[in-house]
Amino acid sequence: MPELPEVETVRRGLEQQTRGRTIRRVEVLRSRAIANPETPQAFAEGLQGCELVGWQRRGKYLIGGLRRGSAPGGHWGVHLRMTGQFLLIPAAREAAMPPCRHTRVRLWTEEGEELRFIDMRSFGQMWWVPPEVAVETVISGLHRLGPEPFSDGFTAAYLHSRLQESQRTIKAALLDQGLVAGVGNIYADESLFLAGIRPQTTCSALDLKQLQRLRDALVDVLERSIGAGGTTFSDFRDLTGTNGNYGGEALVYRRTGQPCRVCGAPIERSRLGGRSSHWCPACQH
Numbered sequence: 184m185p186e187l188p189e190v191e192t193v194r195r196g197l198e199q200q201t202r203g204r205t206i207r208r209v210e211v212l213r214s215r216a217i218a219n220p221e222t223p224q225a226f227a228e229g230l231q232g233c234e235l236v237g238w239q240r241r242g243k244y245l246i247g248g249l250r251r252g253s254a255p256g257g258h259w260g261v262h263l264r265m266t267g268q269f270l271l272i273p274a275a276r277e278a279a280m281p282p283c284r285h286t287r288v289r290l291w292t293e294e295g296e297e298l299r300f301i302d303m304r305s306f307g308q309m310w311w312v313p314p315e316v317a318v319e320t321v322i323s324g325l326h327r328l329g330p331e332p333f334s335d336g337f338t339a340a341y342l343h344s345r346l347q348e349s350q351r352t353i354k355a356a357l358l359d360q361g362l363v364a365g366v367g368n369i370y371a372d373e374s375l376f377l378a379g380i381r382p383q384t385t386c387s388a389l390d391l392k393q394l395q396r397l398r399d400a401l402v403d404v405l406e407r408s409i410g411a412g413g414t415t416f417s418d419f420r421d422l423t424g425t426n427g428n429y430g431g432e433a434l435v436y437r438r439t440g441q442p443c444r445v446c447g448a449p450i451e452r453s454r455l456g457g458r459s460s461h462w463c464p465a466c467q468h
Contacts, residue, residue: 187332190240193245194238197269198238200422201235205232206292209231211223215305216302216305217310218310232251233249233256234250236249241331243367246261246322255315257311257313257314260311260322262308265307267302268301270301288309329359330363330364332364332401332402337398337402339391340391343389343390343394346362346386348387353397354458354460355455358456372462376467377396378396380396380468381468382460383460446463446466451463
């Protein structure tokens with residue numbers, strides 16, 4: 184599933200390549216991709232004729248601002264879920280690139296480009312939020328999100344206040360979007376390695392100093408992955424179809440049995456809460 188760096192990579196691509204574009208036509212090929220309004224036709228009518236005025240990211244959600252002429256046009260919300268991705272096709276290449284069978288939504292701009300939403304597993308969702316309606320009242324998942332990792336509110340003191348009495352593992356806590364928004368399996372494993380903390384550690388056993396290391400490690404690994412265009416182990420691509428490059432730099436994730444890049448000990452793997460966790464038995468305590 185795309186995590187914060189992958190979603191941020193998509194956001195930056197959408198911001199750079201679609202901002203200022205006007206949506207001429209929308210075709211929904213799979214109705215379950217639309218979470219709001221009730222019908223694909225209403226979704227298409229909400230977007231058609233609107234100019235995209237910018238993109239924001241909240242956790243793993245993408246939110247595009249819309250304008251209809253001189254009036255607000257509402258918002259276009261997107262969640263990529265497990266395998267969703269956008270592909271932007273220049274006008275000159277559209278005829279030579281028929282849509283694949285996993286294409287769920289197609290949008291054409293006044294400038295002749297086509298933006299395709301492709302989703303092999305079909306869990307991705309889209310919303311059109313009408314003007315003067317609060318986005319979080321329609322995209323209800325936004326209510327449950329904790330602070331962004333790069334925000335002023337995400338501090339060691341915040342983590343300590345939330346985790347000091349928790350008996351769950353720190354790995355499970357990092358995957359909780361209500362604790363911190365946007366983090367998933369890859370970057371939880373990577374940040375725990377950098378912080379020297381085993382994923383099985385109980386939250387209440389961590390002191391403020393350890394949580395400071397974890398907070399700093401998480402911010403560091405997310406920044407480096409965004410700079411590398413995210414991680415591709417299976418499905419993630421940016422708007423041009425390019426893989427993310429961080430996967431080759433991973434310290435522990437999906438490196439079971441390989442030597443630790445720091446100490447040489449074999450990387451171990453186990454299941455925690457139904458998810459794979461990777462760690463170094465020597466570097467993490």
